[in-house]
Amino acid sequence: MQAESLHSGRTAAQVAAAPIMALDRVSKQFGPLKALDGLSFDIRSGEILGIAGPNGAGKSTLLNVCTGVLKPTSGALSFEGQAVAGLAAHHYCGLGIARTFQIPQIFSSMSVEENVATGALFGPTERLASGAIKDRVDEALAITGLASQRRQPAGQADLLTRKRIMLAAALATEPKLVFLDEPLSGLNGEEVDIFVALFRRLHSARGLTLVVVEHKVRALADLSDRILILNAGTLLCLDRPEAMLRDARVIDIYLGARNFA
Ligand SMILES: Nc1ncnc2c1ncn2[C@@H]1O[C@H](COP(=O)(O)OP(=O)(O)O)[C@@H](O)[C@H]1O
Ligand SMILES: [Mg+2]
Structure with a gap:
């Protein structure tokens, strides 16, 4: 190359x-x-x-x-x-520093966006204002192509969607x-x-x-x-x-x- x-x-x-x-x-x-x-x-x-x-x-x-x-x-x-x-x-x-796992680790009882929000709660800045959390979640959902599914239960997601959710949660930590x-x-x-x-x-x-x-x-x-x-x-x-x-x-x-x- x-x-x-x-x-x-x-x-x-x-x-x-x-x-x-x-x-x-x-x-x-x-x-x-x-x-x-x-x-x-x-x-x-x-x-x-x-x-x-x-x-x-x-x-x-x-x-x-x-x-x-x-x-x-x-x-x-x-x-x-x-x-x-x-x-x-x-x-x-x-x-x-963030990571995803070989087998998607997600919370099945939560919605897609709640899963991604768990990532936003951990990142470099402690105690983010709720507006900042929402911004991080919105951005992570958008870039991973999950925006239209944000309110769906994560437990029903197919494998590709579960992988997107895990990646979006990692991105929401702003790595x-x-x-x-x-x-x-x-x-x-x-x-x-x-x-x-x-x-x-x-x-x-x-x-x-x-x-x-x-x-x-x-x-x-x-x-x-x-x-x-x-x-x-x-x-x-x-x-x-x-x-x-x-x-x-x-x-x-x-x-x-x-x-x-
Ligand atoms: N927590 C652990 N306790 C004991 N052995 C482990 C543990 N994790 C991995 N191993 C062993 O370490 C080696 C490397 O494993 P791993 O890092 O999972 O390999 P890979 O991801 O390349 O398949 C393997 O022999 C595995 O059995
Ligand atoms: Mg391995």
Whole structure:
């Protein structure tokens, strides 16, 4: 991919600017198992970073560590130059770090907009005025295409809508950096295209930095500025998508032909 064709419209030099998050020899151990083993890399401000790798590679653990759900066993983690490893999860949210989960986590008994409002209650500014909450919710509903369904019960929503709701709730925290754990899983081809277009919109309209864990490698390569391949808790490669897709080792051993369908 040439610098001028980056999806964000930014030049390569701009995307290569200061890291928004940096990991330095981060490890996470569950008993004897090293789920993350001395990982060091930067997430660049304004980029879409794709993360792929086989089941059990440590992708979800990495997202959990980067969003404060889990504390690293060792190593350093910084956000905008500030050390954050060890802070409680709500501090991460307050700094502008949000995430979505592999399985949509929503409140089934609430309406779509009430679900999104739960996100607006957590973000960087404490005790928002109700008008400010409504503004955040309205904006998150609009950008995720949920405005017309706002009063419907979330419990009856289909999978694509549940994913939109979870994303809108994350956006309502007014994040700078959003981690998405397998956001395309379970979606059909047409729905994948809809969601990928939505990520592009978020990225360009809001200047969000996105980290996307995904098994659907073609869609991930199409979306991402760089792709990180994780294997057994270590970094196998971190490169531009076209270089990663040419890497026979990555294709044959770590991704599997079925993911290229
Ligand atoms: N809370 C946990 N306790 C013990 N082992 C875990 C826990 N979470 C993940 N693991 C293990 O860590 C490894 C990485 O898991 P995970 O991060 O979920 O991988 P991925 O998301 O890449 O499929 C796996 O072997 C998994 O069984
Ligand atoms: Mg996972």
